[in-house]
Amino acid sequence: MRLENKVALMCGVGLGMGRASALLFAQEGAKIAITARRDEHINEIASRIQHQGGDATSLPADMSAKVEADAVVEATVERYGRLDILYCGAGGFFEPARDFSDIDQAYWREAIGNTLDSLYNLAQAARPVMASQGGGAIVAITASFSVRQEGNPAYGAAKGGIIGLSQNLAREFYADNIRVNAIGAGLFRGKLADGPLNPAQPTLSRTGHPEDIAYAALYLVSDEAGWVTGQVLNVDGGVDTGSRPLWEFEK
Numbered sequence: 001m002r003l004e005n006k007v008a009l010m011c012g013v014g015l016g017m018g019r020a021s022a023l024l025f026a027q028e029g030a031k032i033a034i035t036a037r038r039d040e041h042i043n044e045i046a047s048r049i050q051h052q053g054g055d056a057t058s059l060p061a062d063m064s065a066k067v068e069a070d071a072v073v074e075a076t077v078e079r080y081g082r083l084d085i086l087y088c089g090a091g092g093f094f095e096p097a098r099d100f101s102d103i104d105q106a107y108w109r110e111a112i113g114n115t116l117d118s119l120y121n122l123a124q125a126a127r128p129v130m131a132s133q134g135g136g137a138i139v140a141i142t143a144s145f146s147v148r149q150e151g152n153p154a155y156g157a158a159k160g161g162i163i164g165l166s167q168n169l170a171r172e173f174y175a176d177n178i179r180v181n182a183i184g185a186g187l188f189r190g191k192l193a194d195g196p197l198n199p200a201q202p203t204l205s206r207t208g209h210p211e212d213i214a215y216a217a218l219y220l221v222s223d224e225a226g227w228v229t230g231q232v233l234n235v236d237g238g239v240d241t242g243s244r245p246l247w248e249f250e251k
Contacts, residue, residue: 003218005029022045099152135178137225166230
């Protein structure tokens with residue numbers, strides 16, 4: 001198994017791609033600590049992992065609050081003894097119909113805070129733990145260029161900030177052997193299948209499926225990507241290359 005004996009802390013794991021990533025990481029042997037604001041989502045995911053023979057614990061918290069991020073990292077290490085992988089999928093706020101004139105300060109600060117502060121706080125808390133172990137891997141979920149442009153200015157700024165922060169962290173964390181990469185997600189309307197995870201249908205002529213992000217994240221946090229850092233891997237079906245319109249399979 002590709003993540004055997006590794007411990008993963010996964011933030012922003014609710015529905016869709018975050019859930020798929022948690023299930024796949026566990027399927028590949030990782031012990032999983034799951035955190036999100038809504039405990040019903042993470043409890044369901046933890047229960048599903050446990051039912052399939054995996055090891056998972058749920059830690060409901062708000063990662064945009066530094067004290068809560070610190071506590072979640074501490075609780076993960078206390079339970080499992082180490083921390084090898086940090087997956088940060090916090091975000092939301094994809095509202096294409098919202099114009100700049102519709103974005104007040106409260107909305108702006110919530111979008112930036114929930115998305116960027118979560119990665120900032122978790123990276124600060126996780127770095128010394130990973131460094132003391134000899135290294136680790138961080139993967140952050142952002143959005144492809146087309147999706148950032150389609151969202152709204154607050155969403156685009158927050159997701160663009162994830163790219164900048166991830167690349168700067170990759171440079172700074174290099175000395176600690178901590179790899180930091182990001183995934184630029186396209187539009188996803190496919191449903192997560194029941195049972196064990198497998199790759200989605202290998203064709204470009206479809207919408208995105210949660211499994212597409214999960215397998216990309218699995219590669220980036222595995223030892224197979226041991227010489228990969230500071231990268232943004234777009235998983236968007238080729239939209240950013242101009243191969244097809246963004247909404248072709250999502251209408």
